Amino acid sequence: MTIRHTSVALSRSTDKLSLRPLSPPRNLTREAVDRLAAEITSGNLQPGARLPTEQEMMSAMGVSRTVVREAVAALRAEGLIVTRQGVGAFVAAGVLRRPFRIDPEGLRSLAEVLNVMELRLGVEVESAGLAAERASPPQLRAIGDALKAIDRAIERNETAIDEDYALHMAIAEATGNGHFVRFLEYLGRYIIPRQSVRVEPGRVSGQRAYLEKIQGEHRAIVAAIRGRDAAGAREAMRRHLTSGRERYRKLAAAEGEA
Amino acid sequence: MTIRHTSVALSRSTDKLSLRPLSPPRNLTREAVDRLAAEITSGNLQPGARLPTEQEMMSAMGVSRTVVREAVAALRAEGLIVTRQGVGAFVAAGVLRRPFRIDPEGLRSLAEVLNVMELRLGVEVESAGLAAERASPPQLRAIGDALKAIDRAIERNETAIDEDYALHMAIAEATGNGHFVRFLEYLGRYIIPRQSVRVEPGRVSGQRAYLEKIQGEHRAIVAAIRGRDAAGAREAMRRHLTSGRERYRKLAAAEGEA
């Protein structure tokens, strides 16, 4: 038996049983991906440069074509390289860095969540401003519908999480800029819910007052957008999200002491 | 002969050719990736759920194992799924969202670049505001140094691209929020340069006046940050980036007619 992946850090003598969850078995494909990615990010392979052929990579790394092809497929999925049939594989132009991503692991701490909310605040404030400037009549209607949907959810004593998200998305849609939609899509799903879902189920009246307050902020945002008041929309959105951030901070702090 | 994607974007008098930038060559692997990703993000496959075996996917989609394996490799690289030899493939726990990314392919068109600049504007405006509220003395010093570095570069009749980027980064650093730094790191490298690099080399005096104007905007931002004036810093940054966006729009439009 050959000692393959020695990634097992054999901490045999760890008295406290600190057995790691599991370290990913370093298979050949992963190895090849890392080495190729290193070649690219280190600048050793300039953007637009042609990668070695599959055959050359095979012999260079001593692996089969399957491994090479899966590594190439992985890098292509990450956008680092593009392949063209009959021509070869090339380093993607204009990409010296991996895609922007927020590590979900880091979201554990309160501070990190608040940091993400700050980033979101900047994007959404601008989103509201642009929506006020550009929203088309159908988009304005969609925003109004989303607002009313929250009203109905509150009436049914629900948390209105999905409806809240839908309103923010409708505003992002109204910017006409797909990046705002995608950004919110990426962040919103797991940032928005937490800030309101923590209220204890028993305190329905408290939750309702809380939702009514939020809905008042929503109304201010929508009113400003309808009035084509970009600055007012930005301000209203800023108030909404900063107060939401404060609410979350207090809830989290209270929970921390519970 | 089928009209495949002519990736040659060559704008050789693109009178009314309406040649698409490039339509993605829908190969089987890409198709499989999309379909699997849709199954996951749609919630059809819960986190932790086991994917069908490769054999089942082969017969289900009517493709070979190579295609299935490359699709799985791509999703694994994106962190959506994890595979375990001898067991199967599983939807990654706690990952309902794909990383936020801006497809570099889309950056070809002027409209897309402007859209990205709008997103950046939102983030940087907030960045300036937070920097005004929180910048520590060393961070303020770093911002001042970056400002002076631009002065020196202008004195040397250089484009000051790197120095400009450094100033924006210093401000992002001063927020104390790493997300702002990473976001700017991701966007800035290939958005900022373009807006100033297009000036013709011959017109040095025009470039210098242009840079002096930008530097005036920079000074206003830094002054507001130093004065702990968050609203003023936001406003100054907004002015800076909106005017930069306009400059880029005009430059690009002029180039388009050239």
Place this chain on the structure above:
DNA sequence: GCGTGATAGTCATCATACAATACGATGACC
């Protein structure tokens, strides 16, 4: 000089086989 066709290089896909690993079942052993 300019289109045109042949040709070679390369990726895309398929098919098959073997290796490595994990899990459950079975049965021996205490």
Place this chain on the structure above:
DNA sequence: GGTCATCGTATTGTATGATGACTATCACGC
């Protein structure tokens, strides 16, 4: 009855060969 070694099966990991499709290049004829 419980524990553990063994084995068989299922599944992914890796290797290899073959074929098709696509592209760039170059010689060729006009």
